[in-house]
Amino acid sequence: MSYTAPVKDMLFNMAHLAQLDGLTHDVPAFADHGLDTAQAVLEECAKLTEQVIAPLNWEGDKNPSSWHEGGIVKTTPGFKEAFRQYVEGGWQGLVHPADFGGQGFPKVIAAACQEMVNSANLSFALCPLLTDGAIEALLTAGSDELKSRYIPKMIDGSWTGSMNLTEPQAGSDLSLVRTRAEPQGDGTYKVFGTKIFITYGEHDMAENIVHLVLARVPGAPAGVKGISLFVVPKVLVNADGSLGARNDVHCVSIEHKLGIKASPTAVLQFGDHGGAIGYLVGDENRGLEYMFIMMNAARYGVGVQGLALAERAYQQAVGYARDRVQSRPVDGSLPGAAPIIHHPDVRRMLMTMRALTEGCRAMATMAAGAYDRGHAQGDAAQQALYEFLVPLVKGYSTEISHEVTSLGVQVHGGMGFIEETGAAQHYRDAKILTIYEGTTAIQANDLVGRKTLRDGGQFARGLATLVEATEAELAQGSTAAHAVRANLSHARQAYEAVVDYLAATGKGNLNAVFAGSVPYLMLAGNLVAGWCLARGLLAAEKAIAAGEDLAFMQAKVTTARFYAEHILPRTAALRDAVLNGAESALALPLEAF
Amino acid sequence: MSYTAPVKDMLFNMAHLAQLDGLTHDVPAFADHGLDTAQAVLEECAKLTEQVIAPLNWEGDKNPSSWHEGGIVKTTPGFKEAFRQYVEGGWQGLVHPADFGGQGFPKVIAAACQEMVNSANLSFALCPLLTDGAIEALLTAGSDELKSRYIPKMIDGSWTGSMNLTEPQAGSDLSLVRTRAEPQGDGTYKVFGTKIFITYGEHDMAENIVHLVLARVPGAPAGVKGISLFVVPKVLVNADGSLGARNDVHCVSIEHKLGIKASPTAVLQFGDHGGAIGYLVGDENRGLEYMFIMMNAARYGVGVQGLALAERAYQQAVGYARDRVQSRPVDGSLPGAAPIIHHPDVRRMLMTMRALTEGCRAMATMAAGAYDRGHAQGDAAQQALYEFLVPLVKGYSTEISHEVTSLGVQVHGGMGFIEETGAAQHYRDAKILTIYEGTTAIQANDLVGRKTLRDGGQFARGLATLVEATEAELAQGSTAAHAVRANLSHARQAYEAVVDYLAATGKGNLNAVFAGSVPYLMLAGNLVAGWCLARGLLAAEKAIAAGEDLAFMQAKVTTARFYAEHILPRTAALRDAVLNGAESALALPLEAF
Incomplete structure (x- = not known):
């Protein structure tokens, strides 16, 4: 159940899908963050994740975090010390600004480190992920005072962050949020309400927790336009930055879950003893907008969790498949039973x-590169690309994590069903990924609504043009490149047919559009991931021609071809489901279910 | 988390896919087992499963069976009493011969009851399933003495059965079985060895357990041709049928599993205290042949488990989707948040x-009908159809149970990830179904080897001809029928292309054939299930024309159309994976994984 960070593949993607060296050349702030730096950072992160964090993964499943009298939550033995090493290594501040103690790395490097932490231990990794989101929200919308008071402590790991959106009646639909915040006249608010599903909403790994909380102020408009964002620290912070009294927010229970058991999922009560003191972030009634900043970072991060878990499950399955001896090869190539x-x-x-x-x-790396160019260079096209890719990274990578972790169990046969083997943990852990930070349907709504229909499908069609350009390059290449080209071309055409259909249907029949939104997301994700692998194949074939790193590069070619021949063809069924399937999806009367 | 047996759909399938009334007309032994009888039996079974067995499902997950000092296994509270009601109702003997206390029902009716028990409680249902298999093996290969001594007690539920195949080194590959049986000169044997993964290998629901055990006699040939089958009762049976001394077989532990937690999965030690007394079933060295009799019944049964679990997950998801209020409909058809x-x-x-x-x-019902005609009428074509369908029923229905139970969790959103909701249990339970009684790959080997290549693809092509006949009927029908026809026709052509490819490739490149075996199985299962629904659509449209049961029949039409438009198109990708994908599936050098 050990883990080896795929440093080489990560660097390959950075070089060929995010053009990291070009980025460091173009952006002065990233001048020191080229491939050599990336390699050094990744190797350091690999050590920590392989040696310290990964060994705690199965332990966390066996000995989950636990709730105790007085609202105390104890994490799995070893987590606190591992978290100490994580923050002392400076990993929490990797992408954050140097002004607040961070290291200001590009996302493309940070995302690879994020993958490693998640592969090593998904439950553990959630704590830094949520803290990152909280930092991001404060950076964007917080006052200077809030920033300077909270961010350095979150970056140095003294405090962690949490996101408080969900309430029993308000999940995907945040317009139903009822938690209320009453202004106290001194610039502070008192917050009252119940929040559920709060990841690391309570724990013992840090001395304070910075809860970011959605709530309504008196007289706020109904729906999502009346939601404000507050900082509600677990322990109040004195003017000098030292810790003061305990705030009125308490963990009344944690959930008994299918997976990610080491990560506490808290029910938090705000204000049961007079009101939890909160500090407004930005302006009143703009909370959802700010929350989406956190959410977009977190959505990308959850997509990375999907592929991280897939990587871990793959490594474990390969290990078992090498060891387990059973049956003679069908071609008779070995005399007896073989691995x-x-x-x-x-x-x-x-x-x-x-x-x-x-x-x-590969897709996530390309997206991170687009983010870096969008943010650091103000490149609007790259920013738009990133925003288009976020629902694909989140939606597609997490859906495929179900398939991959299920295959991981399957490779183990009967042993896979025994918990001690560890393959089943990945299968259980994976199931949350298509749900939290917006279900796959919510990602698909974003993709089809904001990212596709809003501009009449123009950006989506532009992406197809980029794919076509790769097809043209593939047409000049090897046998493998030709095989990939044919499949990529069919998939791209399927995608275009769907984009055209959605753009044409969006005005008249929204039900039909949304009945096809998830198949569209899966099609687009499938295509873009396959496209990225195809671009990787072109780079790998160049390297092979130059005699570089032959075994690795040949494996990249084979894997890209496999994807093209086995995975890309799935796009045809997804196209058909969108183009022809809306009527039958919606026809059954409610009472007939 | 309640369960309602889908009696109407079951009867519809019996009438239109198994032609039950024709069967009762043609087979004197089934003269009393027509649709009216079926309905009465199903309604009775529905009562027991809905009211007694289903409520114990979640209980069994919370309070699994447990191992205690002395090798005692206690089942979940309530199981023993429920099992008593099950056997007292005569359900264990439903398909078995009246000579031994059974009821001699056709499989097509029994399979529907089996589905209900499995929907109600998969862990519970495994006990009768294994007993059925043991009865089947004894009926086929046991001496009259073994039959009369053991079968009536298994039918009346005093004793249960178990299947002992797997050993630590021998899972899918039974040639590696090491358990040995030494003849004692008095017609009995002493059995020594370790068996693992023995479902209900120890429990407290009956006074004895009839273990059917694979072992080798001295001097047996190596491999699968040297395996014999033995009855090894947990408690020895005296000449007068009363129980005697405890036999030397002991449960040393039970497994900690991902799912089906209420069903004990035992490690059994045979012969640690001098030898477990065993009785040879049939001839020496023919054990695997006999075991396959049990296995085929059990494989069909596991396929039924797949669809049974899918049904339960579906019902639970519908219930939640009706209750949970979240967000306004996208088409604005309701003023506020809607279910x-x-x-x-x-x-x-x-x-x-x-x-x-x-x-x-529908596919399983057609298969059961074929079995009944094959067995009761000696109809070789129907027997061949049944044998072709068994790997599809087992392989496809269990693979789709992963998809359906995963969607079941997904519909619940965050609540689905909380164990108390119950949706996650189905997802966990489902994972064993593609593994036990032969993994999906083992089913695919059977399909491609024995059922397809052995006759050069002739039978497989014949099945396509039947599908074509349905296409012709659909071409005369409604708009829905036309939509189904187009998709069915594409899927059938994909299937034919694959059968032709496999038949042509089978002689030269077995690796390529077996790299495509699972995609072939999934394609064939997808097609046959879609074909069965298409035949159901034709029957439903006739009923609609006659003004019969409009709401139900219209739902059958809509569901068949949905399947045709959303599920059948998946066959294109499976075809491509078989036709083009073998090289890339096999190209990566072992050291590159």
Whole structure:
């Protein structure tokens, strides 16, 4: 159940899908963050994640975080010390500004580190992920005072962050938020309400927790336009930055979950003893807007979790398939029973796991590169690309994490069903990924609404043009490149047909559009991941021609081809479901279900 | 978390896919087992499963069976009493011969009851399933003495059965079985060895357990041709049928599993205290052949488990989607937040769950009808059809149970991830179904080897001809029928292309054939389930024309159309994976994984 960080594949993607060296050349702030730096950072992160954080993964499943009298939550033994090492290594501040103690790295490097932490231990990784989101929101909308008071402490790991959106009646639909915040006349508010599903809403790994909380002020408009964002610290912070009294926010229970058991999922009561003191972030009634900043960072991060978990499941399955001896190869190539990795269907399963994982990693790396260019250079086209890709990274990578972790169990046969083997944990952990930070349907709504219909499908069609350009390059290439080209071309055409259909249907029949939104997301994610692997194939073939790193580069070619031949063809069914399937999806009367 | 047996759909399938009334007309032994009888039996079974067995499902997950000092296994509170009611109702003997206390029902009726028990409580249902298999093996290969001594007690529920195949080194590959049986000169044997993964290998629901055990006699040939089958009762049986001394077989532990937690999965030690007394079933060295009899019944049964679990997950998701209020409908058809069943993507998910479940039920019912005709009438074509369908029923229905139970969690959103909701249990339970009684790859080996290549693809092509006949009928029908026809025709052509490819490739490149075996299985299962729904559509449209049961029949039409438009198109990708994908599936060198 050990883990080895795929540093080489990460660097390959940074070089060829995010053009990291170009970024460091173009952006002065990233001048010191080229491939050499990336390699050094990744190797350092690999050590920490492989040696310290990964060994705690199964331990956390066996000994989850636990709730105790007085609202205390104890995390899995070892987590606190590992978190100490994580923050002392400066990892929490990797992407954040140097002004607040961060290191100001580009996202493309930070995302690779994020993948490692998540592969090592998804439950552990959630704490830094949520803190990152809280920092991001304060950076964007917080006053200078809020920033200077909270961000340095979150970056140095003294305090962590949490996101408080969900209430029992308000999940995907935040317009139903009821938590209220009453102004006290001194610039502070008193917050009252119940928040559920709060990841690391209570724990013992840091001395304070900075809760970012959605609530309504008196007289706020109904719906999402009447929601404000507040900082509600677990422990109040004195003017000199020292810790003061305990605030009126308490963890009344934690959930008993299918997976990510080491990560406490808290029910938090705000204001049961007079009111929790809160500080407004930005302007009243603009909370949802700010929350979406956190959310977009977190959505990308959850997409990375999907591929991170897929990577871990893949590595574990490969290990088992090398060791487990069972049956003679069908072609008689060995005299007796062989390790099951010799059997064609096991190979097919492992290649499926590998291709999906590498495809999603390549897509996420391209997206991170677009983010960096968008933010650091103000490149609007790259920013738009990033925003288009976020629902794909989140939606597609997490959906495929179900498939990959399920195959991981399958490769183990009966042993996979035994918890001690550890394969089942990944399968259980993966299930939350398509749900939290917006379900796959919510991602698809974003993709189809804001990212596709708003400009009549123009940006979406532009992406297809980029894919076509890659097809033209592939047409000049090897046999493998030709095989990839044919499949990529069919998939791209399927995507275009769907974009055209959605753009044409969006005005008249919103039900039909939204019945096809998830198949559209899966199609687009499938295509873009396959496209990224195809671009990788072109780079790998150049490297092969130059005699560089042949084994690695040949594997990139084979994996890209496998993806093209086994995964890209799935786009045809998704196209058909969108183009022809809305009527039958919606026809059954409610009472007939 | 309640369960309502889908009696109407079951009867519809019996009438139109198994032609039950024709069967009762043609087979004197089934003269009393027509649709009216079926309805009465199903309604009785529905009562027991809905009221007694289903309420114990979640209880069994919370309070699994447990191992205690002395090798005692206690089942979940309530299981023993429920099992008593099950056997007293005569359900264990439903398909078995009247000579031994059974009721001699056709499989087509028994399979519907089996589905209900499995929907109600998969862990509970495993006990009768294994007993059925043991009875089947004894009926086929046991001496008259073994039959009369053991079968009546298993039918009346005093004793249960177990199947002992797997050993630590011998899972899918039974040639590696090491358990040995030494003849004692008095006709009995002493059995020594370790068996693992023995479902209900120890429990407290009956006074004895009839273990059927694979072992080798001295001098047996190596491999699968040297395996014999033995009865090894937990408690020895005296000449007068009363119970005697405890036999030397002991449960040393039970597994800690991902799912089906209430069903004990035992490690059994045979012969640690001098030897477990065993009785040879049939001839020495023919054990695997006999075991396959049990296994085929059990494989069909596991396929039924897949669709049964899918049905339960579907019902639970529908219930939640009706209750949970969240967000206004996208088309503005309601003024405020609505139950989520109004949202198009939730509808798409529920329809996917429904269509897959009904498709697999229809296929399983057709298979059971073929079995009944094959067995009772000696109809070789129907027997061959049944044998072709078994790997599809097992392989496809269990693979789709992953998809359906995963969607079941997804419909619940965050609540689905909380164990108390119950949706996650189905997701966990489902994962074993693609593994036990032969993994999906093992089913695919059977399909491609014995059922397809052995006759050069002739039978497989014949099945396509039957589908074509249905296409011709659909071409005469409604708009829905036309939509189904087009998709069915594409899927059938994809299937034919794959069968032709496999038949042509089978001689030269077995690796390529077996790299495509699972995609072939999924394609064939998808097609046959869709074909069965299409035949159901034709029957439903006739009923609609006659003004019969309009709401139900219209729902059958809509569901068949949904399947055709959303599920059948998946066959194109499976075809491509088989036809083009073998090289890339097998190309990566072992050291590159």
